Amino acid sequence: MGNVPVLKPAAVVAILLKLGFSEVRQRGAHKQFRDGAGRCTTVPFHQGRDISPVLLRQIAKDIGLTVDDLLKHR
Numbered sequence: 001m002g003n004v005p006v007l008k009p010a011a012v013v014a015i016l017l018k019l020g021f022s023e024v025r026q027r028g029a030h031k032q033f034r035d036g037a038g039r040c041t042t043v044p045f046h047q048g049r050d051i052s053p054v055l056l057r058q059i060a061k062d063i064g065l066t067v068d069d070l071l072k073h074r
Contacts (some may be wrong), residue, residue, distance in 0.1 A: 004053035
């Protein structure tokens with residue numbers, strides 16, 4: 001999949017929850033998630049702003065997945 005979609009922050013959080021992550025804290029508009037293996041990532045929740053392809057790639061990298069593998073859990 002060459003095209004990385006633009007997603008809403010809630011959609012990214014739903015994917016992370018399916019993967020076994022839970023929200024551990026929030027600082028301002030940034031929610032931090034961690035799973036049992038200790039992998040963690042941050043998802044920004046800014047009003048009216050989506051998650052860009054660049055940021056989606058970074059979130060996938062943070063948790064040790066490719067973007068394609070991450071999107072399979074939508």
